[in-house]
Amino acid sequence: MMRPSRSAITWCMSSRYVEAPRMSSVSRAMTSARLDNSSSQPDYSIHQTFPNAGRLADWDQFRDGGEGTMRQAGLTKEDEAALHELLHTMEDAWAHGDGAGYAAAFTDDARYVTQSGIRCVGRRAIAESHQKLFDSDFQGTRLDVAPMEFQPVASNVVLLHGSGTVLFPGEGPRIRPTGLLTVVAVNDGDAWHFASFSNTPRV
Numbered sequence: 439m440m441r442p443s444r445s446a447i448t449w450c451m452s453s454r455y456v457e458a459p460r461m462s463s464v465s466r467a468m469t470s471a472r473l474d475n476s477s478s479q480p481d482y483s484i485h486q487t488f489p490n491a492g493r494l495a496d497w498d499q500f501r502d503g504g505e506g507t508m509r510q511a512g513l514t515k516e517d518e519a520a521l522h523e524l525l526h527t528m529e530d531a532w533a534h535g536d537g538a539g540y541a542a543a544f545t546d547d548a549r550y551v552t553q554s555g556i557r558c559v560g561r562r563a564i565a566e567s568h569q570k571l572f573d574s575d576f577q578g579t580r581l582d583v584a585p586m587e588f589q590p591v592a593s594n595v596v597l598l599h600g601s602g603t604v605l606f607p608g609e610g611p612r613i614r615p616t617g618l619l620t621v622v623a624v625n626d627g628d629a630w631h632f633a634s635f636s637n638t639p640r641v
Contacts, residue, residue, distance in 0.1 A: 512590040520630045521596065521623055525583050532581035537569025544632045545624065551636040553617060580605040584615050594625040601640065616640055 524543045531539030541564040544550070550558040550567075558564050586600035601615035622634035 513588050513596060517596070517625070517630070518588060521586075521588065521598065524623070524630055524632065525586065529581045529583060532568075532572070532579070535569075535572035535577065537565040537567075537572055540568050541565035544635070548632060549634045553637050553639050576604060578607050582613070582615075583619070586619075586621075594627075596623045596630075597621070598623060602637075614640075 528540055528543050531537075531542070541561045544561050544564055546561050547559070548561055548564065550564045552558075558567055581602060582605050583602040584600055586598045589597040589599065591597055598619070598621040600619050600621075601617060602619055603613050603616045605613060616639065618638045618640050620634075620636045620638070621632055623630050624633045625631075
């Protein structure tokens with residue numbers, strides 16, 4: 439299947455769980471949604487647009503040992519392995535169309551910012567919004583998270599920097615990543631989870 443030039447993704451989420459920020463002219467150009475800047479209530483039919491991803495022939499050069507990690511001082515191998523497992527959990531849940539499984543990688547009060555600037559608040563909102571995608575426009579797709587740089591900022595807090603893309607049926611990992619990811623991982627003493635996830639369009 440060829441990737442469509444544009445794929446309109448409709449988000450229909452309750453205002454209890456979603457915060458819609460004021461949008462700049464650039465943001466408005468990236469989405470067909472019209473938000474009322476005088477109100478905190480989001481539009482209930484927000485279209486997130488994913489541009490057609492180009493191909494980067496030499497993307498594999500950035501992968502390191504199959505995991506693509508750029509290891510940073512201060513992060514143990516055990517912590518690094520746990521963070522990789524979280525990323526793999528997200529990819530696996532996406533491939534199986536499992537919104538709850540995808541959201542399981544996040545804290546209960548996590549913040550999740552989409553490419554169009556819509557912010558989901560909490561694990562429940564993340565699960566519900568992604569399940570809508572998996573049941574519609576993104577059915578049968580896969581998430582491909584490219585190399586991640588781990589930046590420890592405290593003993594239990596790590597910033598992850600990287601990129602990723604959504605692969606449609608028939609597409610392989612050589613598709614150029616369409617989003618730049620900034621993720622905050624926290625350890626509550628028992629396990630690592632993502633407390634914040636921001637997806638910025640790649641230009």
